[in-house]
Amino acid sequence: EDKVVQSPLSLVVHEGDTVTLNCSYEVTNFRSLLWYKQEKKAPTFLFMLTSSGIEKKSGRLSSILDKKELFSILNITATQTGDSAIYLCAFGGSQGNLIFGKGTKLSVKP
Amino acid sequence: GAGVSQSPSNKVTEKGKDVELRCDPISGHTALYWYRQSLGQGLEFLIYFQGNSAPDKSGLPSDRFSAERTGGSVSTLTIQRTQQEDSAVYLCASSAYRGASGSWYNEQFFGPGTRLTVL
Numbered sequence: 001e002d003k004v005v006q007s008p009l010s011l012v013v014h015e016g017d018t019v020t021l022n023c024s025y026e027v028t029n030f031r032s033l034l035w036y037k038q039e040k041k042a043p044t045f046l047f048m049l050t051s052s053g054i055e056k057k058s059g060r061l062s063s064i065l066d067k068k069e070l071f072s073i074l075n076i077t078a079t080q081t082g083d084s085a086i087y088l089c090a091f092g093g094s095q096g097n098l099i100f101g102k103g104t105k106l107s108v109k110p
Numbered sequence: 111g112a113g114v115s116q117s118p119s120n121k122v123t124e125k126g127k128d129v130e131l132r133c134d135p136i137s138g139h140t141a142l143y144w145y146r147q148s149l150g151q152g153l154e155f156l157i158y159f160q161g162n163s164a165p166d167k168s169g170l171p172s173d174r175f176s177a178e179r180t181g182g183s184v185s186t187l188t189i190q191r192t193q194q195e196d197s198a199v200y201l202c203a204s205s206a207y208r209g210a211s212g213s214w215y216n217e218q219f220f221g222p223g224t225r226l227t228v229l
Contacts, residue, residue: 032216041199041223042114043153048217088152092216096141096160096205102152 023089135204
């Protein structure tokens with residue numbers, strides 16, 4: 001059975017800290033791995049990763065995939081209170097479907 | 111351009127009643143997905159529609175749940191005889207088809223969700 005596991009489940013940091021969120025997966029027919037940020041209701045798309053070792057970057061956020069070890073990390077540098085959210089990792093299948101992990105709840109304190 | 115829209119944004123109902131939740135996908139997106147998110151939980155896949163293919167209903171938790179997609183666009187998720195455990199946020203997402211390369215994009219764009227409360 002395809003599985004996506006995120007860690008930690010929750011994390012509390014202070015503004016300015018750097019955080020690393022982890023996502024490991026056991027899936028068949030891997031196609032892509034996606035990261036989403038969920039603040040209130042709708043998850044918003046952050047990154048899609050398909051190739052190992054190629055970092056994707058957007059401002060203070062970056063992510064990388066290791067297809068050999070079957071994991072991905074999401075880094076956030078110089079965290080701000082606005083980064084407080086649930087970060088979701090999802091495996092993308094060949095039919096366009098997504099299988100989500102349970103998410104990491106990040107709280108950034110002033 | 112408009113994103114995915116859902117209605118209503120909130121729905122409170124009594125146990126045993128039927129509810130209908132609506133989703134309007136992004137124009138041109140031929141794939142549509144329904145998820146459920148209970149308090150403190152991740153997204154639970156319910157059903158998805160891809161173009162004209164038969165929907166994948168493998169995630170529906172019981173036969174009280176059904177969904178339709180009319181004209182390849184708007185979708186309605188129906189929950190019959192609601193139970194308190196049905197209380198959750200129901201999220202809809204859509205994605206596009208690559209066309210020439212013959213595969214589906216994995217990037218899904220989510221609507222704001224419908225918060226369902228069953229009393």
